[in-house]
Amino acid sequence: MPSTTELAAFHRINPATAAKGVHQLVADGVLHKRRGIGMFVSTGARDRLLDRRRSRFASEFVQPLVDEARKLGIDVEELKTMIDKTGDGR
Amino acid sequence: MNVVGVGRGETSNVAEVRGVTKTYGGQTVLDDVSLTVAENTIHGLLGHNGAGKTTLMRVLTGRVFAHGDVRVFGEAPVENDGVLGRVCFVGEDQRYPDHYQVRHVLEAAALLFRTWDAAYADALATDFALPARRGVRKLSRGMRSALGIVVGLASRAPLTLFDEPHLGLDAAFRQLFHDRLLAEYAEHPRTILLSTHLIDEVGDLLERVTVIDAGRIVIDDDADDLRARAVSVSGPVAAVDSFTEGREVLQVERLTSVSRATVAGGRRPDDTELARHLGVELEPVSLQDLVVRTTGHSRRGALR
Numbered sequence: 001m002p003s004t005t006e007l008a009a010f011h012r013i014n015p016a017t018a019a020k021g022v023h024q025l026v027a028d029g030v031l032h033k034r035r036g037i038g039m040f041v042s043t044g045a046r047d048r049l050l051d052r053r054r055s056r057f058a059s060e061f062v063q064p065l066v067d068e069a070r071k072l073g074i075d076v077e078e079l080k081t082m083i084d085k086t087g088d089g090r
Numbered sequence: 091m092n093v094v095g096v097g098r099g100e101t102s103n104v105a106e107v108r109g110v111t112k113t114y115g116g117q118t119v120l121d122d123v124s125l126t127v128a129e130n131t132i133h134g135l136l137g138h139n140g141a142g143k144t145t146l147m148r149v150l151t152g153r154v155f156a157h158g159d160v161r162v163f164g165e166a167p168v169e170n171d172g173v174l175g176r177v178c179f180v181g182e183d184q185r186y187p188d189h190y191q192v193r194h195v196l197e198a199a200a201l202l203f204r205t206w207d208a209a210y211a212d213a214l215a216t217d218f219a220l221p222a223r224r225g226v227r228k229l230s231r232g233m234r235s236a237l238g239i240v241v242g243l244a245s246r247a248p249l250t251l252f253d254e255p256h257l258g259l260d261a262a263f264r265q266l267f268h269d270r271l272l273a274e275y276a277e278h279p280r281t282i283l284l285s286t287h288l289i290d291e292v293g294d295l296l297e298r299v300t301v302i303d304a305g306r307i308v309i310d311d312d313a314d315d316l317r318a319r320a321v322s323v324s325g326p327v328a329a330v331d332s333f334t335e336g337r338e339v340l341q342v343e344r345l346t347s348v349s350r351a352t353v354a355g356g357r358r359p360d361d362t363e364l365a366r367h368l369g370v371e372l373e374p375v376s377l378q379d380l381v382v383r384t385t386g387h388s389r390r391g392a393l394r
Contacts, residue, residue: 017313
């Protein structure tokens with residue numbers, strides 16, 4: 001992991017803000033500190049982050065998509081067809 | 091456990107003012123102001139022109155006397171060489187003797203500050219394209235600002251005050267200033283008090299934010315807390331009204347059947363769901379918008 005100083009310089013933010021972000025990731029179990037060496041990414045961090053994002057996927061992405069479609073008069077069946085088409089194109 | 095201290099030991103206060111009032115010819119410029127500047131922070135002093143930022147800085151640096159208690163490094167700053175030798179004040183309109191060239195300013199600063207780093211000053215002067223032999227009177231507004239920045243950074247003074255350091259500086263040099271400031275702060279932690287009206291540009295650099303309006307302090311808070319403090323709600327008037335019911339509304343703007351409100355108190359856990367249900371949009375409020383709305387400038391119709 002880059003140091004908070006490096007993070008602060010790269011993102012042009014106050015080092016205290018960078019430190020808070022790093023601390024949040026430590027609290028979430030994504031990073032851990034090794035005394036005198038520095039910050040490291042914890043084992044399984046990637047999976048944990050993916051799980052968390054998957055669990056929010058419905059509320060953060062699908063729901064707004066359905067809402068927007070409804071506003072435009074696109075029904076769920078039509079939406080499903082669009083998703084199938086988009087998926088095929090990839 | 092060391093949580094946000096970034097290895098900083100116990101925080102102590104570099105400067106403290108308590109109940110400070112300053113009047114000029116019957117006009118109150120600072121009205122019962124109390125403020126604490128913590129050691130090794132980058133502290134922003136924000137507000138409109140004429141709000142009292144410069145006066146407060148002048149009080150802190152012992153340039154003017156004010157009623158109330160003023161402590162810098164634990165002592166009263168007026169005519170106190172022990173304190174003032176550790177303080178660098180970069181004023182908005184610094185005056186130099188007429189015959190001074192850029193190099194003379196740097197030489198004078200070297201004598202003034204025990205912690206002066208001449209090599210660093212030369213490097214900065216080169217970065218900011220300041221010719222050593224250019225007469226100070228011949229410098230453009232932006233170059234004079236750049237010279238102030240060089241002096242402020244290279245002074246390595248434990249307390250450095252920059253009063254509107256950006257005046258006349260172009261975007262590239264403003265960014266250079268911010269980069270050099272962060273790098274310097276990381277390598278040689280020190281206390282920086284910065285006044286500016288370019289809130290959006292410097293907002294992310296600040297750890298603490300004080301907003302002064304008509305001589306009074308209206309906001310004094312941790313910058314990260316402030317960013318989460320307000321939220322903007324927009325949509326059909328009735329839906330916005332129903333969302334904002336029971337909340338502190340800082341400002342409402344209305345355009346026919348649509349309105350936008352800024353509410354204090356930040357987001358509540360179920361706000362996303364509520365907003366979806368009502369059909370309103372939630373957006374974060376930038377530090378600049380928060381300051382503008384809190385200081386009531388927009389209500390007076392003088393939005394800059």
